[in-house]
Amino acid sequence: MKVAGIYLAVGQSRRRGEPKLSQELSPGKTVGGAAIQQLMRCGIDPLIVVVRADDPLGWLPSASEDTERWRTETSFTAHLGLSFSLRCGMNAVLPAKPDALLVAQADQPLIQADSIERMISVLREHPELDFAASGNDGSPMPPALFNKTLFPVLERLDGDKGAKEIFESSDYRGVVLEWGSKGGFRKEEAAEKDKGALKRPRK
Amino acid sequence: MKESYRFKGGFILLFILTLVLAGCAQQSSTPPEPANNTNNEAGSNAPADETPAAEPEKELPRVAFVYIGTPGDGGWTYEHDQGRLYLEEQLGIKADVVENVPESADAERVITELAQNHDIIFTTSFGYMDYTLNVANKFPEVVFLHVSGYKTSENMGTYFGKNYQASYLSGIAAGKMTKNNTIGYIGAFPIPEVIYNINAFTLGARSVNPDVTVNVVWSNTWYDPTIERQAAESLLDKGADVLLAYQDSPATLQAAAERGAMAGGNGSDMTRFAPDAYLTNPVWHWGPYYVKVVQEVIDGTWTSEPYVGDLNDGMVGLAPLGPSVPEDVKQLVEETKQKIASGELHVFTGPILDAAGEVKVAEGAMMSDEEILSSSWFVQGVEGTIPQ
Structure with missing residues (x-):
């Protein structure tokens, strides 16, 4: 199963005047860049990092790190809603004809490679599923892996709608993989609190 | 639309990672249930309505503009944006705008993204011409209007003035x-x-x-x-x-x-x-043209043309x-x-x-x-x- 990825880094959040994605979790590892390094360990190819046109991109991993498999794509339409950034990424990634598409958001620095690999494994073993999403106390959330059966649906999302309506629709079959409390997929807000005591996903 | 079905007994099955394999094995053997489709299509068993249905209101098209700069330039893009505002006011449309789009392959990506969920796209710089045409060929149901160019197609017109x-x-x-x-x-x-x-x-x-x-x-x-x-x-x-x-x-x-x-x-x-x-x-007044084109699309009368305005129709002014x-x-x-x-x-x-x-x-x-x-x-x- 060929898995491609879209890493949505189009937010403009700042903390204390500094872009959140540029904040360092540890020396050399930024909030925005940490997950890219993990995703690269999962065989995702290509990974499209969707960025804003005005982003100086200082948070990206160094150019020497797997840049053959990941690249940036500038979303000029990011302000029109998340769906436009997603389409920007999909237009870049679909020519590679992937079987599944991982969609992750850049404010989730605690993404772990082995968690993503589990997600891929589930979809590989159960190709009848349309998606595998991460869980947050039962609620599906990114990162999520979408079977190619859902690509046309993802392309039709509108405005600021993310994949929530897909997760909630009875039209599609999916699983939610709960990684445990304070586990790997919590958002960046949690990351600050948990810094230094990051928990790996339960196995 | 994909056939509707859901997992038996639950809206979304929740797996704890430790149970993933077992959970999936169980579910993969569960036959999907047919969707509970409550939305009767026309021609279903519903009794025919004897009163003639009111003509449905025409849906307003989704309109987008691609700008080379920003309305704050005080000149070219400012006037296109004034035209966009006029269009919105006249037809009750909320158009989407993408600013600062370079005249490069980026333009084709942007126009493509817009074509995927808009009906009419105005590309407001000469250098967008070939990119607009490329996308127009891929989206025959979308109407494209390119300013100041000379290439047209069945679904792509041009507009400019003397x-x-x-x-x-x-x-x-x-x-x-x-x-x-x-x-x-x-x-x-x-x-x-x-x-x-x-x-x-x-x-x-x-x-x-x-x-x-x-x-x-x-x-x-x-x-x-x-x-x-x-x-x-x-x-x-x-x-x-x-x-x-x-x-x-x-x-x-x-x-x-x-x-x-x-x-x-x-x-x-x-x-x-x-x-x-x-x-x-020289000054431009794009608004009336934008209204004309969008109204024609709404009415189903639009056809591709190289529109040329002048001092008489007011597209051009001093x-x-x-x-x-x-x-x-x-x-x-x-x-x-x-x-x-x-x-x-x-x-x-x-x-x-x-x-x-x-x-x-x-x-x-x-x-x-x-x-x-x-x-x-x-x-x-x-x-x-x-x-x-």
């Missing part, structure tokens, strides 16, 4: 206002659109002041106020006391004002940026002459405007000589629209080169 008419009028004002007969002109790119406007401007200036020369420099940008200012200052250094700029910002006017010269810009009334130094310049321009000049410009609008005066009527003094248009002859739109030479009085 702004050279207003350039001629600006030239009259410049020819009257220069004291040393040295005028400067900052051109964006050496393309026919800019060349024929420089020519019309020069013809207008020399129609009232045969001693005028128009020095041309190219900025190679539509919108870069810093480069535009540098170009303007270079012309002022060469002695120009009146400047015109085929650019998208008021930087030329501001530079001229600081040096006691007069100037005009392009596309929009720029009086507010330097009233005393302001001459005039900004009010600045407060420093004397009344007699204003009157002369107004009288000439009426002659052009009435058809009494055609800007490109011979004899017209090129910069080398050779006759390009014989006395009494008029350049055709095709000849104007493919202009590649300067008229007599222009000093500058056209890079090939």
Whole structure:
């Protein structure tokens, strides 16, 4: 199963005047860049990092790190809603004809490679599923892996709608993989609190 | 639409990772249930409604604009955005806008993204032409309108106006206002659109002041106020006391004002940026055209065409002459405007000589629209080169 990825880094959040994605979790590892390094360990190819046109991109991993498999794509339409950034990424990634598409958001620095690999494994073993999403106390959330059966649906999302309506629709079959409390997929807000005591996903 | 079904007994099955394998094995053996489709399609078992159904309200199309700059440029993009606002007000549409889109492969990506969920797309810079056409060929159900270009297809039209008419009028004002007969002109790119406007401007200036020369420099940008200012200052250094700029910002006017010269810009009334130094310049009024096109699409009557507006339909206009321009000049410009609008005066009527003094248009002859739109030479009085 060929898995491609879209890493949505189009937010403009700042903390204390500094872009959140540029904040360092540890020396050399930024909030925005940490997950890219993990995703690269999962065989995702290509990974499209969707960025804003005005982003100086200082948070990206160094150019020497797997840049053959990941690249940036500038979303000029990011302000029109998340769906436009997603389409920007999909237009870049679909020519590679992937079987599944991982969609992750850049404010989730605690993404772990082995968690993503589990997600891929589930979809590989159960190709009848349309998606595998991460869980947050039962609620599906990114990162999520979408079977190619859902690509046309993802392309039709509108405005600021993310994949929530897909997760909630009875039209599609999916699983939610709960990684445990304070586990790997919590958002960046949690990351600050948990810094230094990051928990790996339960196995 | 994909066949509807869901996991038995749950809206979304929740797996704890430790149970993933077992959980999936159980579910994969569960046959999917048919969807509980409560949405009866037309022609289902529902009894026929005996009363005729009211005609459904026409859905408003989704409209998007692609801008080369921002509305804050005070010129070209500002006027397109004014047109967009007019469209929204007239038809109750909320259009999407994408700003600062380079004339590169990025443009094709942006236009593609918009085409995926819009019905009408206006691409508002010449350099978007091929990218617009490429996307139009892939999305035959979407209507594309490209400004100032010359390529069309069944679902792609073009629109522009005879702004050279207003350039001629600006030239009259410049020819009257220069004291040393040295005028400067900052051109964006050496393309026919800019060349024929420089020519019309020069013809207008020399129609009232045969001693005028128009020095041309190219900025190679539509919108870069810093480069535009540098170009303007270079012309002022060469002695120009009146400047015109085929650019998208008021930087030329501001530079001229600081040096006691007069100037005009392009596309929009720029009086507010330097009233005393302001001459005039061609302006655009896109709003009525935008309303016309979108209404035609709504009505199902739109067909592809190369639309050309002018002083008569109002797509092209001339900004009010600045407060420093004397009344007699204003009157002369107004009288000439009426002659052009009435058809009494055609800007490109011979004899017209090129910069080398050779006759390009014989006395009494008029350049055709095709000849104007493919202009590649300067008229007599222009000093500058056209890079090939």
